[in-house]
Structure formats: structure tokens, C-alpha cells
Amino acid sequence: MASDPGSDTVLWSDEQTRFVLQLRIEEELKGNVKNKVLHETARKTIADKFYDTYGVRHPWIKFRNKFNSCKKQYGAMKRLTHNRTGLGYHPDGSIDMSDDWWEQRCKEWPGARKYKDKPVANADLMKQIFSGVHESGAEGWSAQQGENELDNMEVENDDAASEARQTNPPARHTNPEPDAPSSSNGPRVSNAPRASTVPKPSRKRRAEQAAYVMRSSLQSRDDILSHKNHLIESHPDLSCSQLKAMSVLHSLSSIRMWSPLYKAAYKHLREAATNRQTFLSYEDDENKIIYLEEETGESRYA
DNA sequence: AGAGATATACATATGGACGG
DNA sequence: CCGTCCATATGTATATCTCT
DSSP states (O other), rough: OOOSSSGTTTOOHHHHHHHHHHHHHHHHTOOEETTEEEHHHHHHHHHHHHHHHHOOOOOOHHHHHHHEEEHHHHHHHHHHTTTOOSSOOTSSSSSSHHHHHHHHHHHOOTTHHHHHHSSSHHHHHHHHHHHSTTHHHHHHHHHOOOOOOGGOOOOOOOOHHHHHHOOOOOOOOSOOOOOSOOOOTTTTOOOSOOOOSSOOOOOHHHHHHHHHHHHHHHHHHHHHHHHHHHHHHHHHOOOOOHHHHHHHHHTTTSOOOHHHHHHHHHHHHHHHHHHHHHHHHOOSHHHHHHHHHHHHHHOOOO
């Protein structure tokens, strides 16, 4: 039952959709998404930034609904592209193939026609969010995260997971925590500190202490996340455009992580907003890479 | 009529609380 | 410590409404 949708309908433009998808990716890069669950800070940030940009404040359910519909569209994209090779794509990630190819797809699945007539825009961002492969999560974490969120991040890509283990610096725990048990993914992993050797006070007393510590931890965690976001967003060298630029840089498959070109590109993009804007202005990956090679003097093959 | 946006119901996953 | 319960959030399917 739609409750009076007429007065409350959000008409999403491709631009607005892209904006919120980028915001969600940024929050993931900042480590504010845990097991696909957006932290309250992330939701607030997305809603606030959308309000700042478009002057409209939506309740979170609107964004959630939009993400749902995006995932539906992405699912259709996957259905069209699954196990197919030689596919061409538009810069926004939508399918760029011949009419013959589309006719074949429509024969297999009549539902494909609407995606031929109206390509799924922003499919590139949808892939990053919904594919379950966090191409740059480890780096995003290591650069910006001060907590142990990575342990909980969903990393379905084995390579990415092993890379994360190899490249992550030792976690600087905000709250002292005992070492994780060997079964780190067990059904019961409590954040409540478990004193191992101290004499046991009463259950009630322990519960009170644990509750106090947890409240304090949660409060400090929220404060830290909020403060961290504020710093990230206000600091000129860590502006959102840099996050976007880094996200795009990580998506360039021709540039190996930590290769000379990657390092030089990272430095170049960090230096100035105009560098990032110029980089992002190129619509296709090849021109982005050529731009970085020109600006840095490094080759992708080095 | 069909597409898009939204609400709702149900299933599922996760993590904390609680009691034995 | 462990099993169970509960709260919360997501995913999916479906229905309704508006607009083109």
C-alpha cells in the first residue's frame, strides 16, 4: 500500500542517482559501512550532502528504496552480461552493443528490451556497490580508517582480502580490545571486554561495568566517526573529490596498485583539486590513464 | 498499458542480551 | 561458555499509485 505517494514521490534524475551512489561508495571507503549496513553517521552524511546539493531532505527510507531499485537494475545488467565476453560499455557503465546483440538478448529474455531502449545509467557505480567486490576497500581503510572495521568488512574477493592482509598497517585500536579469538567469525563475537584473569565481580556488577564500557565505547566511536568525517570533508587534501578521484583511480584495471604510475597518480591527484577535476572530466578510462601518464611521466607498463 | 517510485510483508543475517 | 531470544537491517516479492 503506497501511502499517499503523490505528495511524497521522489523523482530521481540520473545525476541525483549517481550522486547518492557516489556518496555511498565514499562512505564505504571511509569505513562507515559494515556488512552492508550503513552506520548512522554514513546515513546522516548522505542525507546531509544530498540536502546541501539539491536542497531536498529525504528520510533514509527514500534512499534505501532508491538503492533497492538500483540493485534491481544492476541485477538486470548482470543478467544481460553474465558469462558473456567482448562486451562494450558506455563511460557510465551502461551496455554499448549492436542492435543484433540486443535482439539476441531480447529473444532470450523479453525484459531486456527496456534496457536497450533505456540503458541503465550509473551501472559502473552500481557494480562497485552491489557486486560485493570491494576493489579498493583495503586501501580506503588503511588511508582513512582508524578503527578495526576492516575485520568486519565484507571482502568476497580473495585477492583483495589477501592484499588487505598484506598491506594494512597494524590497526590502531581506539578502544583497547583483547586479541581476536581464532574463530574470529564465530556466531558470537562480543565487543564487550572480557576480563580473563581478574577476579569476577557479581554478574550484575559485571553487566553494569560492561554496559558502561560499551556505552562509552559506542559514544566515543560515534564521536570519532563523526569527527573523522568532519575532518575528511573539511580538509582540503581529503575532500570528497579526492575520494571520488581515488575511487576512480582504483577502478582503472590497467594501473596496478602501488606501481610507479599508481604512486605518482596518487601524489598528483592529492596535490590539487584542479588535478582531480581534470582527471575526472575524462569520460573513458583510457584517456584518464593517458592523462595520468602525461602528468606524472610514468608509464602503466613500468 | 507500461514504467517508475514507494510501501509492505516475509525471510534472512547479524550482533547484543540474557539465563543456565 | 554456550544456546536462545530479541532487535535491527537488508533482500526479495508484490501491490498500489502516478505519470507518460
